[in-house]
Amino acid sequence: MxxxxxxxxxxxxxxxxxxxxxxxxxxxxxxxxxxxxxxxxxxxxxxxxxxxxxxxxxxxxxxxxxxxxxxxxxxxxxxxxxxxxxxxxxxxxxxxxxxxxxxxxxxxxxxxxxxxxxxxxxxxxxxxxxxxxxxxxPPSGIYTMNPINSTADFKTVKARTYDRNSANFVSMVGGNAVALPWGEVYSALQTGMVNAVLTSSASGKDGNFWEVLKHFTKISYAxxxxxxxxxxxxxxxxxxxxxxxxxxxxxxxxxxxxxxxxxEDAVALKMLIDNGMSVSETSDTLKGQLDEVAKKMLEEYLADAEPAIKAIFTEYYAQ
Structure with missing residues (x-):
């Protein structure tokens, strides 16, 4: 003692x-x-x-x-x-x-x-x-005005994205990516500068997105x-x-x-639904299409990556 x-x-x-x-x-x-x-x-x-x-x-x-x-x-x-x-x-x-x-x-x-x-x-x-x-x-999904069931539904999407990866992703699935500070997203949705947002359930809850958008598709982007x-x-x-x-x-x-x-994900999803937003899982068609895009993005990302970065994915997929 x-x-x-x-x-x-x-x-x-x-x-x-x-x-x-x-x-x-x-x-x-x-x-x-x-x-x-x-x-x-x-x-x-x-x-x-x-x-x-x-x-x-x-x-x-x-x-x-x-x-x-x-x-x-x-x-x-x-x-x-x-x-x-x-x-x-x-x-x-x-x-x-x-x-x-x-x-x-x-x-x-x-x-x-x-x-x-x-x-x-x-x-x-x-x-x-x-x-x-x-x-x-919480995993990133896509907030939109209209349902997203396949990549064809991205043709009219102008989405606020949060980094170069997500911008490339939206472009590769047929949409238009827009870079905006978070503080400007709500007003941009009101004016139609953007009509979609790639972000989490938590951010949609914090941003009151049900006031300006109708659908949240749980694509679990990242x-x-x-x-x-x-x-x-x-x-x-x-x-x-x-x-x-x-x-x-x-x-x-x-x-x-x-x-x-x-x-937070569970609470946010419930709040989206309680406020009238449609929350849906990813359709099999959309999932297959998005997986193909993701595979191409990873290949491009790793093409000029340092050995230490490549080793991360070798270890990750080996487990």
């Missing part, structure tokens, strides 16, 4: 060595489940450091309006969350989770994340930051990742005990948030 007390006392001294405040830029609003997760992470860190590390979460991208990867690298903000596939500068590795139909379930998505993690971490390090944890969004990172200079300024406490909290939040993503 005495030894344990001395160890705890030593930990307390270590944590008290360099008290610090860290601002965390959260991309989405306070009620988004990723932002809620970030706040839970901040609370855990505060608990595990006995108040010695205080992370202040700023929802709605209030601290960073541009590229979060750039902002954290430069120390404009100590921490941020970021939608990995949409993050400029992430290269091929950051696009992995948004490749269509690679992951067919949350279990697949988590396994792909674990295999890809070294590649994500290496890219983050090149941008002077460390990934603390990453969590999948399980893209949202990550929380910290500037490496800030990270290195922390004591070992502070770092260990932050990693412990990150591991716990990552597990909890993957479960929260599943729950």
């Amino acid at each position: 005495l030894r344990k007390a001395l160890l705890l006392a030593g930990l307390g001294v270590a944590l008290l060595a360099n008290p610090i405040k860290l601002d965390l830029n959260a991309i989405y609003g306070a009620n988004n489940f990723h932002t809620i997760g970030a706040q839970k992470y901040a609370d855990l860190v505060k608990e595990y450091t006995a108040g010695n590390v205080n992370i202040v979460v700023h929802p709605g991208a209030s601290l960073v309006k541009g590229n979060p990867l750039q902002a954290v690298r430069n120390g404009t903000v100590a921490m941020t969350d970021m939608f990995i596939p949409f993050t400029a500068g992430g290269g091929k590795s950051f696009g992995i989770s948004a490749l269509p139909f690679i992951a067919q379930s949350y279990e697949d998505a988590y396994r792909l994340y674990q295999i890809s993690k070294p590649a994500y971490e290496a890219t983050a390090a090149q941008w002077n930051q460390k990934i603390l944890y990453a969590v999948s969004w 399980y893209p990742l949202q990550a929380v990172t910290i500037n490496l200079d800030y990270w290195k300024s922390l004591s070992k005990a502070q770092q260990e406490a932050m990693l412990k909290a990150a591991n716990e939040i990552e597990v909890a948030q993957w479960e929260a993503s599943k729950q």
Whole structure:
């Protein structure tokens, strides 16, 4: 007991060595489940450091309006969350989770994340930051005015997409892809600039899409990742005990948030239906057509990929 007390006392001294405040830029609003997760992470860190590390979460991208990867690298903000596939500068590795139909379930998505993690971490390090944890969004589907039963139904689609992969996908199935910041999507739907959105059930719920669109087809396009990172200079300024406490909290939040993503998907789908939106599964015809497009996209993606990236998919499909 005495030894344990001395160890705890030593930990307390270590944590008290360099008290610090860290601002965390959260991309989405306070009620988004990723932002809620970030706040839970901040609370855990505060608990595990006995108040010695205080992370202040700023929802709605209030601290960073541009590229979060750039902002954290430069120390404009100590921490941020970021939608990995949409993050400029992430290269091929950051696009992995948004490749269509690679992951067919949350279990697949988590396994792909674990295999890809070294590649994500290496890219983050090149941008002077460390990934603390990453969590999948609910699977991406397609919101439209009219039902989507085959690729022929994409001919009149003008879809807001979230990265180069999804833009290529919409183009390859016969639609038109439009790049827009999230904050402009609803007004673009109102004016007819776009008439479809490729995104998750959660985003459709948060965006009240039932007010401007009629159908959500659960094509399970991808399980893209949202990550929380910290500037490496800030990270290195922390004591070992502070770092260990932050990693412990990150591991716990990552597990909890993957479960929260599943729950958010169920809640969001119910809300879409309750508000009058038609929610449908992918028809066999459409699934077969989309699988062919996805196969071509993966071949193109891997054609000029580094061996380390190709090895990720070799390992993934070997299991």
